[in-house]
Amino acid sequence: MKNITQQQSRVLDCIQNHINKTGFPPTRADICNDLGFKSPNAAETHLRALEKKGYITIESGRSRGISIVHKSNQEPINHEFPVIGLVAAGSATLASENIEKKIPCAQNLFSDNFDYFLRVRGLSMIEAGIMEDDLVAIKKTQDIKNGDIVVARIDDEVTLKYFKKENSNKVVLKPANKDYSDIVVESSDADLFIEGKSVGLIREN
């Protein structure tokens, strides 16, 4: 997580205090009042900086649409697991700009420990009961067996598929949807990297 300046930290605190006190986030004007700024743009620019650095999210156009992503001061109750979108071509990394939000839960929620949630896009695994927008719990590991559901990266494209190793230099990534076709990767061909495997799933209705 990127460093923030002292003033940005004051603004972040101000937001948290306002929520603690009133139950809802401050407006730009509220921040100015609390911290003594005379222009709403002073608050605005600090908010944009905090957003850029991943500390808050701002819902465009909505009043008080600020939420704090990362609670800097106190330790999370259990542990907060990041939710990463499967959208961005090129990376399912844990870089802050890819983190949609965080979910507090026990690391042993599933039988196997996990590292992050992946937000599912598309219907390629629908016959495995994995629907669009589901959150798949991913464990970062290279310990993959045939039949595992894996997060695979091929040439900077990330997908969720069944894993099947046909022989020493041929891997097949199988979708669970008869309308989709297998992805066959010959070891020479393209570079395939297995980010991890699915150990569970959460669906928010």
Next chain:
Amino acid sequence: MKNITQQQSRVLDCIQNHINKTGFPPTRADICNDLGFKSPNAAETHLRALEKKGYITIESGRSRGISIVHKSNQEPINHEFPVIGLVAAGSATLASENIEKKIPCAQNLFSDNFDYFLRVRGLSMIEAGIMEDDLVAIKKTQDIKNGDIVVARIDDEVTLKYFKKENSNKVVLKPANKDYSDIVVESSDADLFIEGKSVGLIREN
């Protein structure tokens, strides 16, 4: 604390859910959107009623200036939720003999609060992405809309199905599996009780 009506309760839930989901309270328009009202005054009058009864406070003139005074259930951030098998004919009750195990997680893991997990048996909801052995998070409520996935008890048999009210005395429980047929319940017929509805899902691989 004074009694609130069913509609007022829905509004109160809506406020809490909005805070859980976004971090800030809803506007009148947000409430209308969520609950299907067409006039902002519908939300306004409900809010005034809830304020009068002491459930919320409204800061005059401030956008989203709603705070929930009385947190009906004191929000055990970390709580253990029972897992109940759908096997036993006759009861999806919370009686200890039905509890398979307990899962520690935040009550607001899903956008809507929930009361227990139900272990799914059979394939009747497979096209909704609900597989055998999945844990469906159930909120005990009577606030059911068409299309909700409900836990229904008919003559001591408990099932998970889509809910559809055809008219005042005909309810259809629809499976999400073309090999299964609808269950039609005429109000005179059998006694149907809706235990609650699905608000989320967990799958342990």
Next chain:
DNA sequence: ATAATTACTGAATAAATATACAGTATAATG
């Protein structure tokens, strides 16, 4: 050195939002 970041003031404006007012209708209450 020169661009970028930080840290503001001050003004303007479009959009979001709370809120009042005028109705309609039904159920509950005393």
Next chain:
DNA sequence: CATTATACTGTATATTTATTCAGTAATTAT
């Protein structure tokens, strides 16, 4: 039986609020 509460639609409007633009100035990175 009158009154109050509930449960809305629909319209209007003043106010709040987010957000952009034009500046100034100091600090920090490249």
